[in-house]
Amino acid sequence: xxxxxxxxxxxxxxxxxxxxxxxxxxxxxxxxxxxxxxxxxxxxxxxxxxxxxxxxxxxxxxxxxxxxxxxxxxxxxxxxxxxxxxxxxxxxxxxxxxxxxxxxxxxxxxxxxxxxxxxxxxxxxxxxxxxxxxxxxxxxxxxxxxxxxxxxxxxxxxxxxxxxxxxxxxxxxxxxxxxxxxxxxxxxxxxxxxxxxxxxxxxxxxxxxxxxxxxxxxxxxxxxxxxxxxxxxxxxxxxxxxxxxxxxxxxxxxxxxxxxxxxxxxxxxxxxxxxxxxxxxxxxxx
Ligand code: PLP
Numbered sequence: 525x526x527x528x529x530x531x532x533x534x535x536x537x538x539x540x541x542x543x544x545x546x547x548x549x550x551x552x553x554x555x556x557x558x559x560x561x562x563x564x565x566x567x568x569x570x571x572x573x574x575x576x577x578x579x580x581x582x583x584x585x586x587x588x589x590x591x592x593x594x595x596x597x598x599x600x601x602x603x604x605x606x607x608x609x610x611x612x613x614x615x616x617x618x619x620x621x622x623x624x625x626x627x628x629x630x631x632x633x634x635x636x637x638x639x640x641x642x643x644x645x646x647x648x649x650x651x652x653x654x655x656x657x658x659x660x661x662x663x664x665x666x667x668x669x670x671x672x673x674x675x676x677x678x679x680x681x682x683x684x685x686x687x688x689x690x691x692x693x694x695x696x697x698x699x700x701x702x703x704x705x706x707x708x709x710x711x712x713x714x715x716x717x718x719x720x721x722x723x724x725x726x727x728x729x730x731x732x733x734x735x736x737x738x739x740x741x742x743x744x745x746x747x748x749x750x751x752x753x754x755x756x757x758x759x760x761x762x763x764x765x766x767x768x769x770x771x772x773x774x775x776x777x778x779x780x781x782x783x784x785x786x787x788x789x790x791x792x793x794x795x796x797x798x799x800x801x802x803x804x805x806x807x808x809x810x
Pocket of ligand 1: 706707708709710711729730731732733734735768769770771
């Protein structure tokens with residue numbers, strides 16, 4: 525079956541989908557995005573993703589070419605047209621195609637933003653990396669200072685992921701001024717003596733939608749949480765470590781920079797939070 529994608533108002537076979545070479549998303553990474561996971565053909569935490577999308581757009585003075593209700597309808601249409609049961613939907617909104625490559629933003633009254641969505645099928649409830657945990661490396665955080673905005677400037681995270689692969693690991697954790705900020709595409713946590721430790725929200729990290737849900741479930745399960753920065757050394761000496769993201773849920777981490785974390789097996793806290801997440805999130809899925 526050829527995948528159907530959505531581009532600027534049209535549902536098209538992926539091979540026929542085209543965007544302008546003058547689109548600022550293409551020329552300048554002048555674009556924001558979201559990834560929403562799909563389970564049982566339904567969207568997990570769509571409200572959370574839409575709220576963050578609106579915040580990203582507003583921080584960059586961008587205007588969405590569609591309303592948020594239309595956006596939900598497009599997501600549903602794509603799930604149906606692609607018969608998607610498990611996986612996710614990628615959504616990108618750009619500032620559109622202005623005058624060649626002007627560094628000044630075009631007036632949103634004159635230039636409409638671009639919009640692209642596509643589905644991807646992927647096993648997100650169970651996979652080998654969840655059963656075994658993953659290895660990560662640390663790398664200096666050289667990204668820009670507004671990591672709370674979900675932009676498509678992903679060259680450095682992509683570089684970090686390549687470095688991880690070269691080192692025989694799966695993911696990279698960013699470190700700034702001696703402290704871990706977040707993972708290349710996830711928020712990160714350690715557990716020590718029963719306390720879950722994760723960096724507090726600020727412009728230094730993306731405000732993960734999964735992070736918010738996981739911390740809520742942790743509080744409801746009477747787990748102790750400390751929101752503060754931690755170092756790589758502290759993480760290596762922790763009882764367990766894990767990362768969260770929309771399609772990864774809670775992903776156990778068993779090795780950091782070649783040092784085994786805890787027993788070297790996925791820890792009970794990330795496992796329990798993952799179970800709760802998979803049990804609870806479908807209840808509010810759209
Ligand atoms: N941090 C970064 C840098 C990310 O790219 C992502 C997801 O792409 C996350 C955290 C996790 O966010 P969410 O849980 O909303 O997927």
